[in-house]
Amino acid sequence: MLARYVLRRLVGMVIVVFLVLTIAFVIVRLAPGDPAALMLGPEATAADAAALRARLGLDRPIPIQYLTFIGNALTGDLGTSIFFNQPVTRVLADRAEPTVFLALFSLLFALLIATPIGIYAAYRRGSFLDQSAISIAMLAASVPSFWTGLMVQRYLATELGWFPASGYGGPDADFLERMAHLMLPSLVLGVVNSALILRFTRASMLDVLGEDYVRTARSKGMGELRVVLRHALKNAAIPIITVVGLTFALLVSGAVVTERVFNIPGMGNLVVNAVLRRDYPVIQGTLIVVATLYVVINLVIDLLYLVVDKRVKY
């Protein structure tokens, strides 16, 4: 049964990715603006731009461009970046490291902040800590990440010098130094994204803590810590896993603003630049990768349900 379920989901995934592919192709071409004119700069003549468009294959009929694009995408070739003159897959792969680690660290920070507070807030429902945790979470979620980013950059990096202000370390940075450059942006994203996880954890725990079996566990004389962490948390885990998974996907695709503020050469920065440069293949490629990531993560989440909750059957 499970195999059939996974197969069905995989077919669904292919359809979703195909749709995204098509929509991505259409949308980038609906936007006005000409990559050739942008590349050549303000002094270029219309004839120059036309010549470059021909060289880039942008003068061919849109349906032909589309078919070529789909055909190539099927073989794993997402085209060549107009701006970088490199395969899109290569361009994306170069940006994967900062983006993936930024997402991982951010998620880790978010979890470290959100789960203990969420659990405790539910456990001491209505207490001062509960109330203030919710208010702070709302505040953190409401403040735009660029503002938080600017503030921590100014005070923790520039003024106090605890962190590098921006960038990814440069030519001689080893892995550790590159990761060090991700700490401050991860902190910002962790704080911003912790709010949702916190609220879900709290809500889910509240539901579970009122259940009969929790009362039973307590009446058996089990320790509070064991009741909360072993019995309650495990049963409250499904909504939490869902929101954590989606947050991760969001972080990989949506760290645009933070990457820009901290000048992290990741996918968020790439896609913004690609839009400004009208680098069609890169925009399409990023959308496809992000869409694929979303559906894969969704599948992984659903499969994880099986692990945490034996009652779930597919």
Next chain:
Amino acid sequence: MSIFKRALGAALLASTMLAAPALADTKLEVAIIGEPQSLDPMLSTQDVVSIVTQHFIETLYTFDSKWNIQPLLAEALPEIADGGRTYRIKLRSGITFHDGSTMDSADVVDSLKRWTELATRGKGVAANIESISAPDASTVEIKLKEPYAPLLSLLAFSNSAAAIYPQEVLGEELKAIVGTGPYKLVEHVADQYILTRKFDGYLSRSEPSDGNAGARQQLVDEIRFVPVPDANTRVEGLVSGQFDYADGLPAESYSRVAESDKAEPVLLKDFGWPVWAVNHKAGLLTDRNIRKALLAALPMDDMMFAAFGDDNFFSADGAMYPEGWPWRSEEGLDQYNQNDPAKAAEYLKAANYDGTPLRILTSRQYEFHFKMAEVAKVALEAAGFKVEMNVVDWATLGQQRNDPALWDVYITHSPFLPEPALTDLYAPTSRLGWAEAEKDAVLTAFTAETDQAKRQELFGQLQKWLLDDVGFIKIGNFNALQGQRKGLAGVEPSPWPAFWNASVK
């Protein structure tokens, strides 16, 4: 947790390392405004391309700090004969490319030919070039059909540059980025850095350094250019001591940089000029009276103030060149900054203006474009214009302005270029299509004339035509802000700052 502690430790270590320059290997980190479109300056007119590539790719001539033309790869200024039709250029000997080969006239001839085929500015003169040839291994001869005075400026300019490459790398796209410059390209990681290193085989000129001319001393071992698209991030990086130099800082960051103990502001007086490009090919402004109404109505000082916010960052000046430039002229300036709605209304009446909206195409990529348009809109409406603002992103503007049916005015800006003929706005062939027989005759005389005093006189006449006929509208002069590390010496303020004479104390 331990990985965080280690990473935090590494972060602390990294920041202290950045603060104290290593003794053995000096390096500069320069924050530029974005990833250059190309590392071939022949193919781009972007300033950021010029800033970076001038360190590894050179031209026959260059400019000194007073914008006089000086030899770089050429031995001296050319012998001009045949009434300005023949340029005989003697090359320096012993110049080595970064690939180890020696520069000779064949490299130069092929590079210049490529320039006339591929570079925007080169193509502009191509039709006037009879031949480019090499009489011997160290001489190049350019023959023109008609005398064309701006030629040397074009050969000296780092923007759409007549760059000299070894024959072996030439092609529609360069096979490798190889030049003769004081620094050579080591590594380019797109959107992260461009790493250049001192070229040991560099043969510097012996004259004292002056602007881009004279000796290029290669004082630091390594120069890194780091694209930082966000202006605020450039400011923070500079103030925190991460960058030694940062281009394109926002005016409002001036005091923050000035108060910093690590950095200081570099104010570039009269960096550039915002321009309202006028559509002479189609639409409302093909009518001279409506153009005159537009110019009469515009409150230039208010527009500049709204755009730049601080008197230190602009001046309301209608002349095409600021005080102190050889091209400065006062001709026609009574037409500038009239701010006279009544007079504008008279012109509109004379034109039987029917209320067709004036379409202003602008973008917020450069916020000052948009702000000055907003102020102008109010003034124009007071004079009786109907105004339609079309605010798009820069890419869209770049495309739409090529279609004369879509706009009456589009807003852009330009730095002050060393030679007026480097902008095509005056020419009837530009996308503005400003054609006027008498003006065109002045323009032709100006580009053909080789005597500098006569050229200046002719440029004055051209400026008068510009303001009387409203060819395009120059709004004023604006300054630019860059910043540098305290103790950094040897970088002259320029729209295209160069770092071969830079040193850090």
